[in-house]
Each structure stands twice: as structure tokens, then as C-alpha cells.
Amino acid sequence: MTQDEKLDYLIDFFKKDSIEYKDMEVTKGNRRMVLRSLMNVRIPKSIPNNVLKIHDDYLQEEAREKGIVELDEIPTVRESFQSKSEYADKISIWQGDITRLEVDAIVNAANSQMLGCFVPCHKCIDNAIHSSAGIELREECNHYMKKIGKYKSYEEPTGSAIITSAYNLPCKHVIHTVGPIVGYKLTNDLRNDLRSCYESCLKIASENGVRSIAFCCISTGEFNFPNDEAAKIAVETVITFLREEAGKIDRVIFNVFKDLDKEIYELNLH
Structure with a gap:
């Protein structure tokens, strides 16, 4: 055919x-x-x-057809702009479609139902990842939710993470995390929730032999977390993890889509 x-x-x-x-x-x-x-x-x-x-x-x-991007095609921030940041040889910033990355795991900013976005062709990353992975990803997530919830109503807690297969994506795994939703104002509790997202993803990655992980900009889209604050938390949490568990992850990629986010991450990793 x-x-x-x-x-x-x-x-x-x-x-x-x-x-x-x-x-x-x-x-x-x-x-x-x-x-x-x-x-x-x-x-x-x-x-x-x-x-x-x-x-x-x-x-x-x-x-x-979209074009698969291999890990060795993604420069570190030391190679990109001579970053003097700690662990500059283990961190990258890559701008583009996260579903193209052939890494061990990509991170999906999921909702608490953990089944992907049901809105047809919605522009959120949850929709993009499930659409490229295919229907088996939703089926695996559903199996997890039913098992955890024992067939009762259950929502995945904010700041947690689960790992699944990647199916038709070029990566090996998808790590799904539920980011905080910012309403009236940003609070320290919301900051801590976002920090927990990155910590949970890195922990579950290291437990499952993931050596390269690409993070999307968790909660900065539909969930309204300020981009600059989110990037600062992301970078600080990743560097802390690498400092404490340096041998467990070889590369952390901050995947950005907007020029604004690329500039913000570069400033945080100058």
C-alpha cells in the first residue's frame, strides 16, 4: 500500500x-x-x-517524512554558544517538534486524566504526541489509569510522572507528567508543583535506564505558567539532579517551540 x-x-x-x-x-x-x-x-x-x-x-x-533528529545532531549548550553553565556538556536547547526526536524519552505535558487530548487537532503538545505515537499510547495510559484507580474515578496527581512505550514515535519512551495550572496568580505552591514535575520525570527516567531525555516547556501553554519562571525552575531542577545523580543521565534537552522560550533558556544557561 x-x-x-x-x-x-x-x-x-x-x-x-x-x-x-x-x-x-x-x-x-x-x-x-x-x-x-x-x-x-x-x-x-x-x-x-x-x-x-x-x-x-x-x-x-x-x-x-517529517525528519527524525538523532541525539548526535543536537549540540550541547557548550557547543552552541560556549555556555559556562554547570553541566553545559550535558544540557541542550533544541527548537522544533519534539515528536521528531530520537532520544530515550520525551516528556509529555499531560492532564490529570492521563489519556491524551480528545479535542480534534488541538495544538497542545499532549495532542501532538498522542497523534504521532498512535492509538496504542492512549490504550496503555488507560490500562494504567484503570489499574491504579481500580476501575473507579482517578486523576493523576500534579507533579507526578509515569513512563510508557513510545509506539510510533522515534523515541523509546514517553514520560507523562501533570503540570500545575496557574489561575489568578502564581504561588510558591505552584512553583513547587512544577519543580516536582521535573524531579519526578528525572527520577522515573533514571529508574528505567533512560540516558537522554527531552523536556517540553511544562505548563507554559494551556496551563498559563509564566515562561521565564518555568524555565528558571526547569534549569535549576535539572542542574541539581545532575549534581546529585551525574552518572545516571547523559543528556537533558530543553525542547522549545517559540523563539521567546529559546531566548529565555539561553539566558538561564549563559
Whole structure:
């Protein structure tokens, strides 16, 4: 099958799999968006193995088309701008799509339901990671939530982290963490919650043999944590961890998307 044929096949399957969207009209120009939307809104459940193989083949080829970025292509901050920061040879800043990174683990800024974003084609990182990994990621997260909650209502605590497989992403694992939501004002409790996110991710990474980890800018998007404060906490927490557990992690990458965040991280790691 060509990529186009796989795309048509998957759209047809997911439409038939959905009561609400089975009669959705699809045009040639919006097919990829339709597939992503159908995957986004789908409740966690398995699919036949033959369909899963086509689903996986399609997403893996899509990852190759986007361009996979290997770890040795990402310079450290010492190499990038002669940073004098502590552990400058173990820290990187990389701007771009985190789903392209071929590292041991990438960090997902999840919500407390821990099932990914159900809003079709939403621009949050949770949606992007689940869309690129594929439906198996939601299924694994759901299995974890049911096991922990013993089939009762359960929400993952703020500041905690879990690790899953990465499925069709180039990385090996996804570490999901629930960041704090900033409402009326930023408080010390919220700062401590964000610090816990980074600590929890680094701890679970070291416990699972993760040697390279890429952090997104946790809580700075939909959760409204101020970018400059978030970067300061992130850098301080990572350096403290490297100081105490230097042999457990070889590389920490601060993945940024906006120019503003790139500038902020560079200032914190000058």
C-alpha cells in the first residue's frame, strides 16, 4: 500500500468504528486532518491486528517524512554558544517538534486524566504526541489509569510522572507528567508543583535506564505558567539532579517551540 492508500484505509476504518462520525464527509485536501481528528476523539480500545499494522506503518513513514533528529545532531549548550553553565556538556536547547526526536524519552505535558487530548487537532503538545505515537499510547495510559484507580474515578496527581512505550514515535519512551495550572496568580505552591514535575520525570527516567531525555516547556501553554519562571525552575531542577545523580543521565534537552522560550533558556544557561 502507498501512504495515500493507507490513509484512505485508516479513515474508512475509524469512521466505521465511530457512531458519531461514520457519515463524515472527507475531501482530498483534509484527509490527514480527518484521520488525526478521528484518532483524537476515539475512546481507548483495541483494533484488529491487520488494521494496527497499517496504522503503525503509516505513522512510522510519516515520522520519517517529517525528519527524525538523532541525539548526535543536537549540540550541547557548550557547543552552541560556549555556555559556562554547570553541566553545559550535558544540557541542550533544541527548537522544533519534539515528536521528531530520537532520544530515550520525551516528556509529555499531560492532564490529570492521563489519556491524551480528545479535542480534534488541538495544538497542545499532549495532542501532538498522542497523534504521532498512535492509538496504542492512549490504550496503555488507560490500562494504567484503570489499574491504579481500580476501575473507579482517578486523576493523576500534579507533579507526578509515569513512563510508557513510545509506539510510533522515534523515541523509546514517553514520560507523562501533570503540570500545575496557574489561575489568578502564581504561588510558591505552584512553583513547587512544577519543580516536582521535573524531579519526578528525572527520577522515573533514571529508574528505567533512560540516558537522554527531552523536556517540553511544562505548563507554559494551556496551563498559563509564566515562561521565564518555568524555565528558571526547569534549569535549576535539572542542574541539581545532575549534581546529585551525574552518572545516571547523559543528556537533558530543553525542547522549545517559540523563539521567546529559546531566548529565555539561553539566558538561564549563559
